Amino acid sequence: MRRWLPLLPLTLIAAVPSFDWGFRRGLEPLPVQGAPGPDRCGRCHAEVDDWKGSRHHSAWSNDIFQAGYILEPQAFCVNCHAPLPEQGDEIEVNHPWYLAMHPESKAPLPAKQPERKADQGIHCSVCHWREGEVLAPKRSGKAPHPVREAPEMSDPAFCKSCHEFPMPAFHGGEIRVTETPMQSTWTEWAAYAAANGKGTCQSCHMPDGKHTFKGGHDIDLLRASVQVDVAVNGEEAVFTLRSVGVGHHFPTGDLFRNLQLQVKENGEWMTLRRFGREFELTPEGTEIVKRLVQETSLVPGVPQEVPAPRGLPWRLDYHYGAPLDEVAGLVPYDRLVVTLLEGTTP
Ligand code: HEC
Ligand code: HEC
Ligand code: HEC
Ligand code: HEC
Ligand code: HEC
Known part of the structure; x- marks a missing residue:
């Protein structure tokens, strides 16, 4: 059981780690590789049910976002609405817009995937998984997986990582941020x-820790x-x-x-x-x-x-x-x- 989680030695962290969990406000994908999908976490955590009905789950797949993305198909959008590198890779080869422009590149959808990874949007691992450890505001000592204490998860600054960002401008294919x-x-x-x-x-x-994000x-x-x-x-x-x-x-x-x-x-x-x-x-x-x-x-x-x-x-x-x-x-x-x-x- 739980073989999917590498058993890393638990390191005692004396100080509160600095708050940089890799969110890049759309400029780059989240630098997190091989993260477990939400169904893995959902085997043990009921949070998955509330999260499934949330806008974080449908951050990539919802129709209003898709309509916006069709008009402005930029990596900038992908890097925040489906921020894991594996999600971005999938979008590049599978997005309907991309397929229409590049019919030669029709890559098959991954087999046996109940949901495409991009369609899982902002899932558990985007917020909780870093380097084989689960970020949590507090460690209970009861988790069967490595936990890294990240008290700043309870701070609005954590949400700011994605809910506050500047308008981009593009110059010769290069992206830069503006003042607006x-x-x-x-x-x-x-x-x-x-x-x-x-x-x-x-x-x-x-x-009460609910993950509905109404x-x-x-x-x-x-x-x-x-x-x-x-x-x-x-x-x-x-x-x-x-x-x-x-x-x-x-x-x-x-x-x-x-x-x-x-x-x-x-x-x-x-x-x-x-x-x-x-x-x-x-x-x-x-x-x-x-x-x-x-x-x-x-x-x-x-x-x-x-x-x-x-x-x-x-x-x-x-x-x-x-x-x-x-x-x-x-x-x-x-x-x-x-x-x-x-x-x-x-
Ligand atoms: C958008 C970011 C985000 C996503 C996505 C997310 N969480 Fe959380 N989660 C949080 C934050 C923030 C807290 C801490 C809330 C607080 O301090 O009030 C938390 C708390 C928790 C806790 C309780 C920790 C404690 O000490 O009480 C569990 C368990 C948890 N999440 C599991 C999950 C699971 C499972 C998923 C996927 C189904 C998930 N989370 C998706 C941000 C997220
Ligand atoms: C840094 C993160 C970030 C980037 C980059 C980003 N978004 Fe968003 N987007 C958000 C957040 C956070 C919300 C939620 C705010 C809300 O619900 O009003 C959102 C909401 C939306 C919505 C509303 C969806 C709904 O449910 O009603 C659309 C449409 C959208 N974004 C399109 C885009 C497009 C198109 C791009 C690229 C040009 C983009 N976004 C880039 C973070 C981002
Ligand atoms: C094999 C079952 C199992 C799996 C799979 C699992 N967890 Fe846990 N997790 C637990 C248990 C048990 C606890 C102890 C607290 C509790 O009972 O909720 C815990 C605790 C936590 C906590 C709070 C930290 C603490 O020290 O109590 C968070 C946050 C969390 N898990 C998130 C996740 C996320 C995100 C995933 C997927 C990447 C995940 N868990 C996968 C069983 C699991
Ligand atoms: C005092 C309670 C309260 C606090 C604090 C709060 N919100 Fe809200 N939020 C609401 C309510 C109520 C709504 C629904 C009304 C609305 O859409 O503005 C809402 C709506 C939203 C929306 C939907 C966009 C919209 O206005 O239609 C987003 C996104 C959001 N909040 C994010 C955040 C973030 C991120 C923070 C922290 C920086 C935050 N909220 C702090 C109560 C709160
Ligand atoms: C990885 C980036 C990311 C993080 C971190 C994040 N969000 Fe979001 N959030 C989004 C995006 C993107 C959407 C928009 C999904 C859509 O509708 O297209 C969203 C949607 C929401 C909505 C729903 C808005 C609506 O109009 O229905 C709420 C509420 C919300 N987030 C609250 C939070 C809170 C609270 C936190 C911190 C605990 C948080 N988010 C952390 C990216 C993020």
Whole structure:
């Protein structure tokens, strides 16, 4: 039993090891070879059931990511959404887009594989497996495998390794990072924490150590995360929107995510306010780089007021993708846009 784990002598580690577990923010694959798959860990750990329903599991295979990747097929994306070298190797020869461009290279899918490795996305080993040892915030002394204590796993800095990174730019095939953040969830959380906001990434997204990582794809959670009040002010209705129980901007994460508060006038839905980030493409030397123009997401503790005409149907929609995704048709429209709340202005 357990022959798959090399029996390394347990080394006593006196000091907390420095925090560099190889995450490279998309610039390179994770330098971890021969990592066990999630089914191995799942033989003994029930965490596998929660993880299977998580977005970390479908980080590579989900349709919204795939639609984005088809438009921008870069190693940069692979290095974070399917970060192990063996996952990247598989994508290079098996990705539908790559196959369409290189029909001669049709490599057969690995035999007897219940799931392709890339389809396992961000699995146990991506976060837990380094050099034949399992990283854990604490050692219980009961594990039948080598364990390396990594208390920083309980720190938001661990999640920052992938949930905060800059926009890349490309020059002659070389990648470089720019000043504009592509995602900034950790910085948003740090501002919230500095203002006495309670909770960490782990306490909110892994309650009781659960590996469900609920977020923007849990509609009930989204509905519970925003409070909308509408009052009358003379001739106008006034909306007040605030986020509830969110330890960062709402929306955060992927650059395209946004909320839209709309009213229906003369049979047409019109957007009164878009909550999210807006970018523009600017030339910089021979490159085109993306720059942040404005950020209107809901910030914890900061309500936003929006005036509106009275007596009209309204709705608050959550958009997962870019406007281009919504017309491209690669993902059905009702998977890209969901209505969180609706009503009629007083
Ligand atoms: C995205 C990163 C990530 C992935 C993927 C992940 N884990 Fe974890 N895991 C963590 C973090 C972070 C903690 C510590 C949570 C805390 O401190 O609250 C943890 C805690 C644990 C613990 C409890 C350790 C303790 O001391 O209580 C076990 C067991 C575990 N994970 C197993 C697994 C298994 C099995 C899988 C795959 C099915 C998996 N994890 C996938 C990040 C991850
Ligand atoms: C350094 C890590 C990293 C890199 C590099 C990266 N992403 Fe992501 N991506 C993330 C994280 C973290 C999220 C989760 C945030 C969220 O859910 O909003 C995410 C979410 C997404 C989503 C939203 C998926 C959904 O479930 O709704 C899309 C689409 C996406 N990424 C596409 C891409 C593409 C295309 C590239 C390459 C051009 C890329 N990503 C590069 C980390 C990365
Ligand atoms: C043969 C069964 C078995 C397999 C396979 C296994 N574990 Fe464990 N693991 C245990 C047991 C037993 C413990 C002791 C704590 C407990 O009972 O949960 C443990 C503990 C842990 C801990 C907490 C550290 C500690 O000292 O208690 C983490 C994290 C963990 N395992 C992750 C993993 C990951 C990730 C994999 C796959 C790479 C894996 N385990 C594979 C049985 C197993
Ligand atoms: C190896 C990179 C990596 C690490 C480490 C990581 N994540 Fe993620 N996470 C991702 C990617 C990529 C996605 C987006 C998957 C998708 O939908 O395409 C994601 C998705 C999520 C989501 C779901 C977002 C949604 O919209 O549904 C949550 C919540 C989340 N991560 C929380 C965490 C927390 C908390 C930690 C730290 C304990 C963590 N992640 C560590 C890469 C990572
Ligand atoms: C106080 C609790 C809390 C804390 C702390 C927190 N989150 Fe969240 N997070 C939420 C809630 C609630 C949602 C759902 C609303 C939303 O989508 O923003 C969410 C959503 C997300 C999403 C989905 C993207 C989106 O906005 O649609 C990601 C990714 C995420 N969190 C990652 C993180 C990371 C990484 C950290 C730590 C740096 C963190 N969260 C800290 C509560 C929290």
